[in-house]
Amino acid sequence: MQHTSSSQPKAYYNKEFLFSPDARTIRILAEYLEPQRRLRKHKIRGTIVMFGSARALPPEDLAVEVLRTREQIEKAPPAEAQRLLRHISSMERMSAYYAEAAELARLLTLHFNGASDGRERHVICSGGGPGIMEAANRGAHEAGGKTVGFGISLPHEQTINRYIDPSLAFEFHYFFMRKYWFMYLARALIVFPGGFGTIDEFFEMLTLVQTRKVTKNLPIILYGSRYWEEVIRWDVMQDWGVISPEDVNLFKYCDTPEQAFEYLVKEIKPYGSETGATSPE
Numbered sequence: 001m002q003h004t005s006s007s008q009p010k011a012y013y014n015k016e017f018l019f020s021p022d023a024r025t026i027r028i029l030a031e032y033l034e035p036q037r038r039l040r041k042h043k044i045r046g047t048i049v050m051f052g053s054a055r056a057l058p059p060e061d062l063a064v065e066v067l068r069t070r071e072q073i074e075k076a077p078p079a080e081a082q083r084l085l086r087h088i089s090s091m092e093r094m095s096a097y098y099a100e101a102a103e104l105a106r107l108l109t110l111h112f113n114g115a116s117d118g119r120e121r122h123v124i125c126s127g128g129g130p131g132i133m134e135a136a137n138r139g140a141h142e143a144g145g146k147t148v149g150f151g152i153s154l155p156h157e158q159t160i161n162r163y164i165d166p167s168l169a170f171e172f173h174y175f176f177m178r179k180y181w182f183m184y185l186a187r188a189l190i191v192f193p194g195g196f197g198t199i200d201e202f203f204e205m206l207t208l209v210q211t212r213k214v215t216k217n218l219p220i221i222l223y224g225s226r227y228w229e230e231v232i233r234w235d236v237m238q239d240w241g242v243i244s245p246e247d248v249n250l251f252k253y254c255d256t257p258e259q260a261f262e263y264l265v266k267e268i269k270p271y272g273s274e275t276g277a278t279s280p281e
Helices: 021-041 059-075 078-113 132-142 175-184 196-210 225-231 234-239 245-250 257-267
Strands: 047-051 123-126 147-152 169-172 186-191 220-223 252-254
Touching: 021 169, 021 175, 047 078, 047 132, 047 196, 059 078, 078 123, 078 132, 078 220, 078 257, 123 132, 132 147, 147 175, 169 175, 175 186, 175 196, 186 196, 186 257, 196 220, 196 245, 220 257, 225 252, 234 245, 252 257
Parallel strands: 047 123, 047 186, 123 147, 147 169, 186 220, 220 252
Antiparallel strands: none
16 A cells, blocks of 8 residues: 655644644744744843833933934924923933943943853843843943843834843733743842833743742842832822732842942842752743
């Protein structure tokens, strides 16, 4: 009897199946296993995660945008001119945060690159995109260190910034798998001013620490006290009884790269010094 090969491809070659709802579990698992493989190859054991707005401009681009906006102001009606003036002010403030994020990443990279124990050579990790994320990767890159970008595919924005080695640039489809990797390797978290995405990531990680789902030591910095005190009213949450007074001790405000650097160097504990510390499984 003559045997004929099947006209159907093997399941793992079948793209129609792999991209179907039925194979969603396989795609989720791939976003766990493939990053794990690459990170192990590069011996990435610990990260310092930096979040912040994708809209912060590098200082070298700020002058061009301010000039363009001032030209618009000259032709705009009074109400629109006032809005554009406020926009210039916000661009200037966020660009200053860009510079400070790059400097902090540089300081941390120089410090941890010099660790004698390879397990203590923590690397800067961001969401891989522009703005504060770019600044973090840029500072680490310019200090000569490895740096990781956990990107996310979105309809209208987000490309991996140029300061990340392609072998350490990741693009996730599932937000929750991206957040898993942010937390799993994190040795510290630094949150710069940002919007919905930044606040979402911060609160998810803060919740894991507050509920003791994560028990490893995890210093958390809210960088830019003026912004965070205006945006999040912890005192109001305490007055309403929805958080405890000690919950506000889970993070620290910092306003300069040097202040944040000194705090993190003191608070990040060596491997093996924590008993029973765990990351999310």
